[in-house]
Amino acid sequence: MHFKTIFNRVTEYKPFVVDHVHLVEHDSGPVMEVTMRARGNGQPECSDCGNRCPGYDSMPTPRRFDFIPMWMIPVVLIYTMRRVQCATCGVKVERVPWATGKNQLTTEYQWFLAGWARRMSWKDVAVSFRVSWDHVYNSVKHAVSGQRTQPENSVRVQRYVASLPEGDCEEGAAGDSYSGPLSRDAEDEQSD
Numbered sequence: 001m002h003f004k005t006i007f008n009r010v011t012e013y014k015p016f017v018v019d020h021v022h023l024v025e026h027d028s029g030p031v032m033e034v035t036m037r038a039r040g041n042g043q044p045e046c047s048d049c050g051n052r053c054p055g056y057d058s059m060p061t062p063r064r065f066d067f068i069p070m071w072m073i074p075v076v077l078i079y080t081m082r083r084v085q086c087a088t089c090g091v092k093v094e095r096v097p098w099a100t101g102k103n104q105l106t107t108e109y110q111w112f113l114a115g116w117a118r119r120m121s122w123k124d125v126a127v128s129f130r131v132s133w134d135h136v137y138n139s140v141k142h143a144v145s146g147q148r149t150q151p152e153n154s155v156r157v158q159r160y161v162a163s164l165p166e167g168d169c170e171e172g173a174a175g176d177s178y179s180g181p182l183s184r185d186a187e188d189e190q191s192d
């Protein structure tokens, strides 16, 4: 079975498709690099309003988005964002189904980390998956707001998160744990 087949099985990124996959050796170890491309000649969507708009141009360099690691190998999506000429919002970057805003983590990875943050402290999650504490914090924040907005993507990961039993982390013992529907920190942040 090809990596592409497995990847398509766990994601729903239409109208984007995997262009190619390479296992690239970096100094820090191998990285699975998944290069994405837009399929066909459909118009891109404005990231602000979601309307389909004519393309304007492409960003000069591709962006990298961290996906859930596979067999302890980091998985990175690579995509050159286009900009659109939106009649309502002006020139904006396009919307992609795997991430929002300037997030370096894919939505799936955020749900994954938020799920583990229910079982252990945010610091332990950061160390275990070799991500920054901020990434864990932002993932929990995303999960908290996502429970309200129910994003259409990453449904499988959401199910996975929902299936994880909550940990009995002592509050404050190891920093922060996302052991309730809302951690105190995330709740504070939300009300800002």
Ligand SMILES: [Zn+2]
Pocket (backbone or CB within 6 Å): 046, 047, 048, 049, 050, 051, 086, 087, 088, 089, 090, 092
């Ligand atoms: Zn727009």
